[in-house]
Amino acid sequence: MRLGVPRASPPCLRMAVLNWIGLLALRGNPKNFTVSGPLLPLLDIMIEKMNVCVDLVVPSDLQYGTQLDNGSWTGIVGQLASKKVDMSGVPVLINTKRNKVVDPGFPVMGDPVSLSYIRPAQRADLAGFVKPFTLQVWSSLLAGLVVVLVGLVVVQVSDARLYEHNISAKESQAGKREALWAALQWTVAAPLAQAWWREPREGQVRLLAGIWLLSSFVLATVYRSNLKAMLILPHFNLPFNSIDEFLQTDIKCFVVESSVVHESIKASTPGTALHRMKKQLIVHTEDQLAVKDFLEGKYAGMAGYYSLLTVVQFSFDKTKTCRYYVADTLFGSLTFSFLFPKGSKLKPKVDYIVSTLKDTGIVDHLLRTNVQEAKECVQSQASITLDTTLRPLALGDFFGVYFLYGAGILTAIFAFLMELCLR
Structure with missing residues (x-):
């Protein structure tokens, strides 16, 4: 493919080009192709300033340049090293190996990888209701439920044995079943925030049930709060x-x-x-x-x-x-520039044009103005990562709440004891 109108004697300059996503798009086969992209206006300006025509050449192996085991080079770098072309038509990264066989021009752009x-x-999460707590908290809650259930049953059965001599064996068995049923109801109802019509009467049972009720109240309150936060402020990992x-x-x-x-x-x-x-x-x-x-x-x-x-x-x-x-x-950030064969007389002319276009901001304007919405998309991804601070609650998250309730209970006990002393 040829660019520019020749105003000087032929032959035209030969530029090696290759598809670069977002910079230069090649359509067709290496012998019959068209080019487009933001780099094309930059090439047109360079061609006009040099007052030449240009033949665009696509390397047959479609590579930028890799050194083979025998020391030869493939792709654009290979074409430049053998002087089959006069310069590269796309900016190419320079490294130590390539510097030995080609001359880099004035930096065109910097681009991080x-x-x-x-x-x-x-998406909908069927297991979302268990995520406000970690597995450790759920395990502790289950263990606490079992301990309280067993404790309530043991305490009630122990109290019932004091009166076994006044009741029959059948009534004793019924009493044990009733104690198990009542303990199960008190244990399960509290974490589910459900009322139970039977109130514990014995002192030991009331103490154990009260501690469990307070713990369940804290857990249920924090669970609902964290679950609500997860639903209102969805986050993406x-x-x-x-x-x-x-x-x-x-x-x-x-x-x-x-x-x-x-x-x-x-x-x-x-x-x-x-x-x-x-x-x-x-x-x-x-x-x-x-x-x-x-x-x-x-x-x-x-x-x-x-x-x-x-x-x-x-x-x-x-x-x-x-x-x-x-x-x-x-x-x-990696630096990219046009490449030239060693000792090229074309390099100073191109470097002067590229440096001038860089200093005036034309290069950046050509390469950046067509991706403004994409920049906004990438910058707005901060809103995604900020929400990842939401996490399942661990045991340490409850220490402060329990400390607050414990301080309130101690204050109430102290006030009660002071009233007894002052009577």
Whole structure:
């Protein structure tokens, strides 16, 4: 494909281009293709300022550049190293290996590498009624219920034995069943906030039932409050927000073959989080399929922040909703620039044009203005993570409440004793 109108003698400059999600989109096969995207106006400006025509060339292997075992290079870097093209038509990340075979131009953009995935949706939870308490609290509540039930039965049966000589064996058995039934009712009714018409009369039974009633009142009040808070302020647990959290899931992640992300993972030290990501990677060059799978929530996407914003923007334009989130930055900001063969005389001209466009803000304007809604979507994800502070209550959460009630009871006992002393 040719860009620009030649005003000078041919041949035209040859630029190596490749699909970059959100920056430059190639449609068709390497021999017959069209290009679009926010990078295209930048290329048009550069071509106009240099007063040349340009032939766009797509590498047959569809790679940015990987060094093979024999020392040769694939993709765009390989074309530049062999001087088959005059420069790259897309900004490419520079690293130590590539610096040895090509010359990087003036930095065009900085872009951190991030991890993105579909946002969790609020769904009905059939087990939601047990979530206000942790398993430890529920276990303690069940244990307390059993202890109180047994205690009430034992106390009532012990008191009934004092009068067994005045009643028959049949009446004694009936009394034991009645004591068990009454203890069961007193034990279960209190946590359920239900009244029971029979009141305990014996002193020991009244004491034990009173303690259980007070404990049940505290538990039921806190349970209802926390359950109401969970229902009124629904929260979403993000599947992951870092590489370590991602590794604890079974979610697959797409990366572009020979991209900076792929190269970084391949070169990572064994045992590190990046190295362990290999088992969850889906690596290929089919960008359109990758975007489709990402939008459907099949895979997470690991790429430059700008590329992820572009995909989020594409989804927003179609649905008018923020369906995806971007995890915390994984790598620091990476610098991308156009590449040139070693000793290229074209490099100073392009560097001057790019630096001027950068200083005037034109580059940032071309690359950022079409993702404004996506930025808002990503920034608004803070409202999701803030609600994750809601959690099941643990035993320690009740200490303050019990301390308050205990202080009130001690104060009442002290007042009662003072009244007895002053009489």
